[in-house]
Amino acid sequence: MCEALNVSRSGYYAYVSRPESKRSQENKNLLETIRKIHKETRNVYGAPRMAKSLPDDQKASLGRVARIMRANGIRSKTVKKYKATTNSKHNLPIAENLINQDFTTGRSNEKWVSDITYIGTDEGWLYLAGVMDLHGRKLVGWSMDNRMKTDLVSSALKQAIGRTGATPGLIIHSDRGVQYASKEYQNLLRKYGFICSMSRKGNCYDNAPMESFWGKLKMEWLNDYKFKTRDEAKKAVFEYIELFYNRNRIHSANNYVPPFKLKEPA
Numbered sequence: 001m002c003e004a005l006n007v008s009r010s011g012y013y014a015y016v017s018r019p020e021s022k023r024s025q026e027n028k029n030l031l032e033t034i035r036k037i038h039k040e041t042r043n044v045y046g047a048p049r050m051a052k053s054l055p056d057d058q059k060a061s062l063g064r065v066a067r068i069m070r071a072n073g074i075r076s077k078t079v080k081k082y083k084a085t086t087n088s089k090h091n092l093p094i095a096e097n098l099i100n101q102d103f104t105t106g107r108s109n110e111k112w113v114s115d116i117t118y119i120g121t122d123e124g125w126l127y128l129a130g131v132m133d134l135h136g137r138k139l140v141g142w143s144m145d146n147r148m149k150t151d152l153v154s155s156a157l158k159q160a161i162g163r164t165g166a167t168p169g170l171i172i173h174s175d176r177g178v179q180y181a182s183k184e185y186q187n188l189l190r191k192y193g194f195i196c197s198m199s200r201k202g203n204c205y206d207n208a209p210m211e212s213f214w215g216k217l218k219m220e221w222l223n224d225y226k227f228k229t230r231d232e233a234k235k236a237v238f239e240y241i242e243l244f245y246n247r248n249r250i251h252s253a254n255n256y257v258p259p260f261k262l263k264e265p266a
Helices: 009-016 022-040 047-053 062-071 150-164 183-191 204-220 230-245
Strands: 111-121 124-133 138-145 171-174 195-198
Touching (some): 022 062, 047 062, 111 150, 111 230, 138 150, 138 230, 150 183, 171 204, 183 195
Parallel strands (some): 111 171, 171 195
8 A cells, every 4th residue: 555655654654643633623523513503404504604603612714614514515405486376467456666676674664575475285285475574584474374365465464563563654565466455455554554565567576585585485494394284384384484584594684693683773
């Protein structure tokens, strides 16, 4: 072996008996921590979020974390697009697009966005409506049902109002779906003094934060399961939104702080 490697026998034995370097040991310990976080977050985090999640006594550069993850085959899940559920073929009034892809806010309860998605089970579709506060990207309201009726979006909005105490003047944005254009939903907005905003026809980018959230929910969490019942799917949705996303999943738009832990501006 020494002849094949073109090294002396004494040099080889000196190498194999040499104590492990401090850097090598640190990388081993770092790898263990990365694997632990990767498992705890259900393989969600890539290198940037992983680097931000390391404990204070193991902080490392993004490049170092990326190299360790790459060398050990540790990868984040990739978010892919899902088709929309919007039915905008109706004659109900359509609101102006007041958000106009400006998703910035200065405080909570200034701009909300909302949408509907669906989850497949052996019992049939489970429909999920969500309401997101653009300040912190937190899910403040959500509702699930086996039918995609107006009650679905109204229930999600009522939950958001109850949890936040939102006041008149709040802008709430949605697509042009019949549920959001319905008389029942519009009366609810007027009751609380909210201002309705709607996306342009067929433009998913007008509601990008909600579209992005649905992608995360499905790729990071739901796609790991095959649900036999709607109740199983409901449990998984609850775990993702309330136990992981809102309280523990760090968000790049929040300077890597979970949505519910983002502090209000002074």
